[in-house]
Amino acid sequence: MEKVFNPAEVEKRIYEKWERSSAFIPKVPTKKQNHQTTKQPFTIIMPPPNANDPLHIGHTREVATQDALIRYHRMKGEPTLWLPGADHAGIETQFVFEKKLSKEGKSRSDFDRNTLYQMIWDYVQQNMHVMEGQLRALGASCDWTRFKFTLDPEIVKIVYRTFQKLHEDGLVYRGERIVNYCPRCETAYSQLEVDSVERDDQLYYLDYGPVTIATTRPETIFADVAVAVNPKDKKYKDLIGKTAIVPIVNREVPIIADELVDPDFGTGALKITPGHDPTDFEIGRKHDLPPISVIDKKGRMINVPEAYLGLKPEAARDQVVADLENKGKTKKTEKLHHVVGVCYKHKTPLEPLLHEQWFLKVEPLVKKSLAAMDKGEVKFTAPRFEKTARHWYENLRDWNISRQIVWGIRIPAWRCEKCGEWAVTEGETPERCNKCQGKNLVQDPDTFDTWFSSGQWPFATLQTAQKGDFEYFYPTSVMDPAYDILPFWVIRMLMLGLYATGEVPFRTVLLHGLVRDKEGQKISKSKGNVIDPIEMVQKYGADALRVATIWGALVENDNSLSEDNVRGQRNFANKIWNIARFVLMEKRDLKSKISDLKSSNEDDRQILRELDSTIQIVTKALDAYRLNEAVEELYEFVWHKLADVYLEKTKSRRAEAQPILEFVLKDSLKLLHPFMPFVTEATWEELGEKEMLISSPWPAAK
RNA sequence: GGGCGGUUAGCUCAGCGGUAGAGCGCUGCAUUCACAUUGCAGAAGUCAGAGGUUCGAAUCCUCUACCGCCCACCA
Numbered sequence: 084m085e086k087v088f089n090p091a092e093v094e095k096r097i098y099e100k101w102e103r104s105s106a107f108i109p110k111v112p113t114k115k116q117n118h119q120t121t122k123q124p125f126t127i128i129m130p131p132p133n134a135n136d137p138l139h140i141g142h143t144r145e146v147a148t149q150d151a152l153i154r155y156h157r158m159k160g161e162p163t164l165w166l167p168g169a170d171h172a173g174i175e176t177q178f179v180f181e182k183k184l185s186k187e188g189k190s191r192s193d194f195d196r197n198t199l200y201q202m203i204w205d206y207v208q209q210n211m212h213v214m215e216g217q218l219r220a221l222g223a224s225c226d227w228t229r230f231k232f233t234l235d236p237e238i239v240k241i242v243y244r245t246f247q248k249l250h251e252d253g254l255v256y257r258g259e260r261i262v263n264y265c266p267r268c269e270t271a272y273s274q275l276e277v278d279s280v281e282r283d284d285q286l287y288y289l290d291y292g293p294v295t296i297a298t299t300r301p302e303t304i305f306a307d308v309a310v311a312v313n314p315k316d317k318k319y320k321d322l323i324g325k326t327a328i329v330p331i332v333n334r335e336v337p338i339i340a341d342e343l344v345d346p347d348f349g350t351g352a353l354k355i356t357p358g359h360d361p362t363d364f365e366i367g368r369k370h371d372l373p374p375i376s377v378i379d380k381k382g383r384m385i386n387v388p389e390a391y392l393g394l395k396p397e398a399a400r401d402q403v404v405a406d407l408e409n410k411g412k413t414k415k416t417e418k419l420h421h422v423v424g425v426c427y428k429h430k431t432p433l434e435p436l437l438h439e440q441w442f443l444k445v446e447p448l449v450k451k452s453l454a455a456m457d458k459g460e461v462k463f464t465a466p467r468f469e470k471t472a473r474h475w476y477e478n479l480r481d482w483n484i485s486r487q488i489v490w491g492i493r494i495p496a497w498r499c500e501k502c503g504e505w506a507v508t509e510g511e512t513p514e515r516c517n518k519c520q521g522k523n524l525v526q527d528p529d530t531f532d533t534w535f536s537s538g539q540w541p542f543a544t545l546q547t548a549q550k551g552d553f554e555y556f557y558p559t560s561v562m563d564p565a566y567d568i569l570p571f572w573v574i575r576m577l578m579l580g581l582y583a584t585g586e587v588p589f590r591t592v593l594l595h596g597l598v599r600d601k602e603g604q605k606i607s608k609s610k611g612n613v614i615d616p617i618e619m620v621q622k623y624g625a626d627a628l629r630v631a632t633i634w635g636a637l638v639e640n641d642n643s644l645s646e647d648n649v650r651g652q653r654n655f656a657n658k659i660w661n662i663a664r665f666v667l668m669e670k671r672d673l674k675s676k677i678s679d680l681k682s683s684n685e686d687d688r689q690i691l692r693e694l695d696s697t698i699q700i701v702t703k704a705l706d707a708y709r710l711n712e713a714v715e716e717l718y719e720f721v722w723h724k725l726a727d728v729y730l731e732k733t734k735s736r737r738a739e740a741q742p743i744l745e746f747v748l749k750d751s752l753k754l755l756h757p758f759m760p761f762v763t764e765a766t767w768e769e770l771g772e773k774e775m776l777i778s779s780p781w782p783a784a785k
Numbered sequence: 786g787g788g789c790g791g792u793u794a795g796c797u798c799a800g801c802g803g804u805a806g807a808g809c810g811c812u813g814c815a816u817u818c819a820c821a822u823u824g825c826a827g828a829a830g831u832c833a834g835a836g837g838u839u840c841g842a843a844u845c846c847u848c849u850a851c852c853g854c855c856c857a858c859c860a
Contacts, residue, residue: 087822261858279857286860298860348859361858422857435858467789471855474788478856570855601809603797603853623822635798635808640790641854643797647809654822665819711799715807727824734818 084667084769088660090624090653093765098219101764106777107226109162111555124164125156126559128541128589129225130572131168134232135176135210138217140598140606140632140644141565143616146221147629147758148595148638148710149563153224154757155705156560158781164556166544167218167225169211171233173491173533174270178428180206180490196489196528203490204234217617222625222760224777229548233536234492237547242536243495243510245583250496250507254444254582255484257496257505259374261361262483264436265426266382270487271438273532278427286419287404288350290412292328294319294338297349299419300359301407302399304329305387306375307336309355311366314340316351329354330412331403332388341366358437376437396434440485441494441529448578449476455587461577463592464708465639468569472592475570484535491530498525538575541588559589566594566639593708595638601645619649626759627653633710633758655718656762659755662726663766666748669741684736687743690729691785693720694747698784701754714758721751745770750782 101107112121127149132142149165157163180203181191191199211232218225231238249255262271284299291310298304310327312319319338326335336355343366344353357367357374367374379385384394390406391399407413424433453476455461456469463469485494497506497513501521506513515522536543541562545553558580564572573592580588599605600612607613619628630652636642682688697720704713725747733740749770756763756776767776 084819086820088820296860300860343858345859353860356860360860362860363858365858419860421859424858471789474856478787567855599797601797605854637799640798645797645809648797650822651808654820657820657822661820661822663819668819715799719807726820730819731824 084660084664086661086664088624088657088762088765090626090656090761091621094220094222094620094625094761097761097764098222101224101775101777102219102227104775104778106157106775107165107224108228109164109226111162111551122159122161124162124556124560125153126164126556127153127166127561127563128544128559129165129167129223130562130564130568131170131231131233131537131540132214132218133172133175134169134214135172135179135207137213138221138616140614140616140619142217143221143619143628144595144598144632144642145563145565146218146223147632148593149561150221150223150225150629150760151633151710151757152561152563152705152708154760154777155781157224157777158753158756158779160780162555164229164552165223165225166229166231166548167215167223167227168231168540168544169214169233170537171207171491171533173486173488173530174268174276174428175533176207177203177488177490178268191489199489220617220620220625221629224760229544229552231544231548233533233540235547238536238543239492240510241543241546242492242531242539243508245539245579246495246531246535247507247509248583249443254447256442256444257439258442259437259439260442260483261357261359261364261435262438262440263424263433264380264438265429265431265433266380267429267431268426269380271436271440271483271485272426272433273483273534276427277424277433278430279422280425280430281420282423284419284421284423285404285416286349287407287416288414289330289354289407290414291330291352291354293322293325294327294352295350295414296327296352296354298354299421300356300396300400301403302384302391302396303356303359303377304354304403305332305391306356306358306377307334307354308357308367308372308375309336309370310338311341311344311353311355312338312351313344313346314342316344316346319352330410331406339366339370341369359435361435364437374437378434378436380436380438382434440483441496441527443482443484443535445479445481445578448582449479451581452476452574452577455577455581460587461590461592463594465594468566468592468594468639471569472574475574479574482532482535484532485527485529486532487529489530491533492536494527494529494531496527498527499523500525534571534575535579537572538579539583541576542580542584557584558587561591561593562589563593563595565597567597569594593638596636596641598632599641599643601643601647603641603643614644619646623649623653624656624761626656626762630655630714630758633714635715636711638708638710655722656759658722658726659752659759659762660766662721662730662748662751663769665730666741666744667769669737669744682743684739686729686732687740690725690743690747693724694750695784698750698754698782702781702784705757710758717751717755717758721755725751752776753779753782 153163153165263277264271286297286299287301288295288297294310307329322338323340325338327338355363355366357364358376377386384391384399495508495510499516499521500523502519504516504518541559545557576588627649631649700716701713752763752767764776
C-alpha cells in the first residue's frame, strides 16, 4: 500500500468497477418474492440537473446527501433505486443559446422554428455528457440504465397525456389575461419568474373632470375605460354612476365603485386600465369593461394618437406628462417609493400585457395537496418547510403554463382557423375540428413552462424506465432538492403527481440547504467566490469534498464550505487508509469470525463497546436524515477512539489484538462507505475482501 | 406590507430542559516506530438583551434589538 492515499489514482477505476458489476441497479424481487419477506424498496428520483450546464458546488452537496442515503439503504438490503436524469431547462437554455448566437452576430429570428430547435438540441447534446461525467466523478451510485432526459419522446408523451387529461377535466383553460410580459425576452412569465426591485417613481395627480386620480403610468391613459372609487369612500359617494373625462383624448368614462380600490392611496380614485394592469383587469371584468391594449409585445405604443405612436412607454410617458402639463391637467406630482416587477433574467421592467395563454386551474389541485399533507401522506423533515409549502398553496394563483419559446415541449393544442375551437391531443395532429369539421388547424406555437413537465418527473420517469418500475417504486421514498426550488418544483410535483396518479409522488420531502463560501456568503459569479467541484475533486478527492459539504450543518441548513475543511477531510481519508496499512502489517488470520471476538482484554472490550454505540448512533442519525451528526460521530470514533487510543494501545500486544483490529476496521469502513465511498472501497480491496464494500451488509450492533 | 429563519469560542456551525461542544484557526511541546495529509497538551464563550414558566433554561413562552432569506397587483 502507498504511504498516502491517492484518490486521483483509484477513483475512476473503482467507479467503473461498481458500474460494471451492476451494483447501482436495484434487484427488483419477483411478485412472489415480494409477497414473502422482501424488504420495501427505497427510491430517490434525482432532481435532474440542467442538461446544458456543468455541475456547481451545490450539486456536490445534493449528490453527497442522496448518495449517502442510497448507499445506506442499499447496504441494508433494500431494493434501492436512484434514478438520474437531465432537464432541458427551457428558458434558461434558450437564453444561453441566444447569447451565443448574438456573439456570432445572429438572433433567434434568423432561423425558423425547427432549425432553431435542432440547433439548441445539438448544442445541449454536446454538453450533456459533461454533467454526467461529473456525477460519476463525484461517485453518484445512480442507475444509469434508467437515465431520463425531459425531452425523451416517452416523457414528452406522458406530458401530452397529462395536459390532455387536464383539458378534458376542465382544469386547463385558454384565457386572455394580464401576464408578466418581458418585451426584451418576448415571452410571458409566471408568478415565479418575476423579480422585484424597489424604485422611486413619480406619482402624477391628474384632472379627470369631477375627480382627480393618481397614477404612476400616465402613458396608459389611452387605455382607460373607467375611474373607480371604493364604495365605502364617503367623499366620492355622489359621483358613482356619473362620468369622468380622460384628459388629452377627452373620452368620457364611467365612475364605478369597487372595494379593490384603496381609499387611502393617492386621492382614493383609481383610473381603470384593464389592458395594462392586473387589478384593473379584474375590476374591468367585474364591471364588464373591455380591455384596451396600447402597448404591444415589442414594447411599443399602439392604438394611440399619432404623436405617441411607436414610442417606447418611457418616452411616451415623458410626452404625455408634458402635454398634460401644457393643458393644465396635472394637479401635482410626488415621489413614490414602490416595487416594480422585472424580468428575472435581465432585470428589465416587465410590461403587464394582455395575452392569450394556457392556464392551469390550480384550486382543486391545491386542495388535494393540502389534504395529502394533512393526512401525513407526505412528510417534510423540517416543519418550517411544510409551513412554507402551505403558505405557497394558500396564495397560489392560476398557473400560466405557456411560454413563447422554442426550446421545450410544444403544446399539443391546435386551433381551428375557421371557428376558433381548440383541439388538444396526445401529440398527434388532429384531422379536423371537432366543432365545425374545418380542416385548417394550426398548432399553438408555444411550449410548456419547464416546471409543468418537470412537475411530472417522478411518475413520468418511473412509468417509462422499465416495465413494473412504476408499480414497484412509486410513490418514491425521498425527494431532496435544494430548498430554493420548493415553490417552483416540489409543490407542483405534489399537485401534478396526485392528479395524474392519485397518489403522492414521494413520502418524504428533504430539502437541503445551499452551499455558501467560507464567510457564509452566497456563492455567485459576480462575487467571484465560485468553487469548482471538479477542481476540488482533483485536488483532494471526491470523498473529501463530499464530506466537507455535509460536515458541520444540518442537511436543511446552509453550509459554509472552506478549502481548509476539504483539506481536513482529505486528511481523514488518509487516516482511514493508514489505519488499514497498520492493520495489514501484522500476519492475518483470515478465518477469524465475529464469534472469535471474545476477549478478556479491557481495551478490546472497550473499543467493541464504542463500535457498538457508534453503529447505533450512525444508524439512528441516518434514519433521521441527520447526516452531519452521523459523519461527525464517525470521525470522532475512527480517528480519535480507534486510531489515537485503541490502535496505540495494541502496539504492546500487536498479534493478540489483530482480530479485533480487523473487525473494527471493517465495520468502520462499512459505516463510512455512504459518505466516503472511494477511500473505503479502495481500503476494502486492500483487505482482500471478495465481495465489494458497496454490496456489503450494513453492520448491526450486538 | 405578509411569511419563514437566525443571533452559542477568532471563523463556520452542532447542541434545543439537567454541570457549555466540534471542525478550522491559534499557542506550546514531540520528530519519523501506520499516517507530518502526524501525535500530545493547551488557551478561548455572562449561549443577543429583558421578562416569565420550572427544583433546574443556551434549550420552553412573551417582548425588544439587530441580521438573513422568501413572497407581495396600493395604482
